[in-house]
Amino acid sequence: MSIEVKDISYTYMTKTPFERQALRNVTVTIEKGEFVAIIGHTGSGKSTLAEHLNGLLTPSTGTVCVDGVNLNGKGDKVRSAKHKVGIVFQYPEHQLFAETIYEDIAFGPRNSGKSEEEVEKQVRKAMGFVGLDYDAFSTRSPFQLSGGQMRRVAIAGVIAMDPEYLIMDEPSAGLDPISRDAIFAQLSTVFKERDIAVILITHSMEEAAQYASRLLVMAKGQIAIDGKTELVFKEQRERLQEVGVDIPESIKITDLLCEKGLKLEKQAITKEQLVQYIKKAKGWS
Amino acid sequence: MLADITLGQYYPGTSFVHKLDPRTKILATMSFIIAVFLAVSATSYAVLVAFVLSVIFLARLPVLLVVKSIKPLWIIIVLTMGIHLLTGQGEVIWSWKFISVTKEGLSMGVMMSLRLVLLLMISSILTFTTSPIVLTDGIEYLLKPFKRVGVPAHELAMMMTIALRFIPTLLEETDRIMKAQMARGAEFKGGNIIARAKGMLPILIPLFISAFRRADELAVAMESRCYHGGEGRTSMHELVYRHRDLLAALAMVVLIVIIGVLKWSNGLCVI
Numbered sequence: 041m042s043i044e045v046k047d048i049s050y051t052y053m054t055k056t057p058f059e060r061q062a063l064r065n066v067t068v069t070i071e072k073g074e075f076v077a078i079i080g081h082t083g084s085g086k087s088t089l090a091e092h093l094n095g096l097l098t099p100s101t102g103t104v105c106v107d108g109v110n111l112n113g114k115g116d117k118v119r120s121a122k123h124k125v126g127i128v129f130q131y132p133e134h135q136l137f138a139e140t141i142y143e144d145i146a147f148g149p150r151n152s153g154k155s156e157e158e159v160e161k162q163v164r165k166a167m168g169f170v171g172l173d174y175d176a177f178s179t180r181s182p183f184q185l186s187g188g189q190m191r192r193v194a195i196a197g198v199i200a201m202d203p204e205y206l207i208m209d210e211p212s213a214g215l216d217p218i219s220r221d222a223i224f225a226q227l228s229t230v231f232k233e234r235d236i237a238v239i240l241i242t243h244s245m246e247e248a249a250q251y252a253s254r255l256l257v258m259a260k261g262q263i264a265i266d267g268k269t270e271l272v273f274k275e276q277r278e279r280l281q282e283v284g285v286d287i288p289e290s291i292k293i294t295d296l297l298c299e300k301g302l303k304l305e306k307q308a309i310t311k312e313q314l315v316q317y318i319k320k321a322k323g324w325s
Numbered sequence: 326m327l328a329d330i331t332l333g334q335y336y337p338g339t340s341f342v343h344k345l346d347p348r349t350k351i352l353a354t355m356s357f358i359i360a361v362f363l364a365v366s367a368t369s370y371a372v373l374v375a376f377v378l379s380v381i382f383l384a385r386l387p388v389l390l391v392v393k394s395i396k397p398l399w400i401i402i403v404l405t406m407g408i409h410l411l412t413g414q415g416e417v418i419w420s421w422k423f424i425s426v427t428k429e430g431l432s433m434g435v436m437m438s439l440r441l442v443l444l445l446m447i448s449s450i451l452t453f454t455t456s457p458i459v460l461t462d463g464i465e466y467l468l469k470p471f472k473r474v475g476v477p478a479h480e481l482a483m484m485m486t487i488a489l490r491f492i493p494t495l496l497e498e499t500d501r502i503m504k505a506q507m508a509r510g511a512e513f514k515g516g517n518i519i520a521r522a523k524g525m526l527p528i529l530i531p532l533f534i535s536a537f538r539r540a541d542e543l544a545v546a547m548e549s550r551c552y553h554g555g556e557g558r559t560s561m562h563e564l565v566y567r568h569r570d571l572l573a574a575l576a577m578v579v580l581i582v583i584i585g586v587l588k589w590s591n592g593l594c595v596i
Contacts, residue, residue: 057336057337091504094508096504096507096508123510125508126508127505127508129501129504129505129508130501132505134498134501134502134531134534134535135501135502135505135506135527135531136531137526137527137528137530137531138527147506147509147510147511147527148509148510151509151510151511151512152510183534197509198508198509201509201510
């Protein structure tokens with residue numbers, strides 16, 4: 041059960057003076073149950089890669105298979121394979137269109153041919169996941185909500201499709217810290233409860249370090265680094281700097297403390313770990 | 326998908342023609358059009374074709390690209406040709422049943438369709454070698470004298486610039502919304518007209534909302550930078566005539582003189 045990307049390349053606007061190669065020979069496999077973060081600079085090919093994972097873009101060369109089904113094809117099998125991969129785009133609240141929140145979230149499940157009862161069940165569940173009260177919100181217009189709430193509705197619209205692989209492109213862009221934390225908390229719950237794969241696209245190292253167990257660092261349309269989060273920070277520092285990706289603040293602080301003579305038991309990756317290790321090293325806890 | 330649409334026709338380059346001042350290019354295009362309407366003899370058409378070919382060469386454009394610009398109007402060109410062929414009066418050179426083709430009809434047909442082809446090619450060369458933004462700059466300058474009679478030159482140019490500026494943005498937006506809805510299982514093909522129109526709603530509604538939002542944001546951004554219309558406004562890139570513009574202008578004068586001499590010297594005014 042995995043998404044297998046084999047040696048794909050993709051070029052935008054071929055045969056024009058604006059031709060630009062966005063992906064070069066990318067090969068990667070993402071298993072169910074993994075929480076992967078794709079990081080990289082603007083223009084490194086992260087979003088282009090994500091759009092290949094559910095067949096929105098067809099690679100110029102190479103293949104993308106979801107659970108063994110090649111997405112470059114036709115028929116019900118391919119369609120249901122594509123439906124397994126949910127994708128939340130950047131600023132997803134810009135794609136809301138329906139009169140009520142219920143209708144908007146129901147759009148996806150209805151398209152995959154579910155009965156109205158099932159649709160309602162899915163909508164209820166999805167709204168629960170993103171922390172919107174069904175009775176209070178389902179009949180309201182999505183356009184009267186705040187930015188953070190609109191984004192939650194949009195995310196619920198994807199969750200309601202019951203994706204087995206969930207791609208999130210910069211889910212926290214332009215949100216205040218509270219909404220951001222709420223969205224990540226919900227994302228973690230979905231991840232734990234449903235045994236799915238989550239692919240988080242971000243350029244914030246902090247976010248990637250805190251939530252993902254595996255990092256894919258992209259540069260110039262290629263995968264520059266692929267590895268477990270802790271190992272990447274331990275062993276690939278120079279490579280990270282080479283591709284221009286910053287390491288998380290907590291790691292920098294660990295290093296500084298070490299220089300000043302306070303040895304922590306382990307490399308802290310998240311804020312919480314840092315606090316915990318400092319307390320331990322100082323004997324405060 | 327939509328990202329593959331080239332905006333306008335601009336074909337970037339650094340040739341002599343690309344570097345000309347947009348005003349020169351617009352005026353030159355206009356005088357070429359006059360020259361085309363003055364041309365009557367085979368010789369003058371040969372001169373015009375040679376001129377267009379040398380401009381294409383100077384601009385380093387692929388000839389095929391320019392030839393392709395005829396495509397949208399080829400039916401009209403063929404029709405023009407056909408009508409002249411069949412309705413010409415004079416010396417019959419070929420006939421079949423009630424259809425007869427005359428020498429005069431043939432030459433008239435060739436000339437008329439050549440005229441259309443030349444007009445299309447020269448105006449495409451203008452848009453191939455001038456970016457839309459620079460083109461509107463040129464139009465604004467050229468419209469300035471008409472301000473006295475109430476032509477809002479600056480406002481027109483600003484509207485054109487904004488419209489041009491937002492075509493790629495809205496295309497991108499459409500592309501993104503389409504992808505987002507497709508990822509939720511929407512399909513835009515198949516079904517009857519009503520089903521298809523209904524299928525477009527999930528794209529059109531977000532697109533309209535975003536267009537209004539962008540217009541609003543742009544208005545605020547412009548106002549916060551004290552935009553107040555064209556009065557007393559200066560430009561970051563002043564258009565300046567250079568030597569090459571003089572050269573181009575001379576070339577146009579020479580072309581018109583040649584065509585004029587060819588028209589009036591041999592007394593064979595057909596038109």
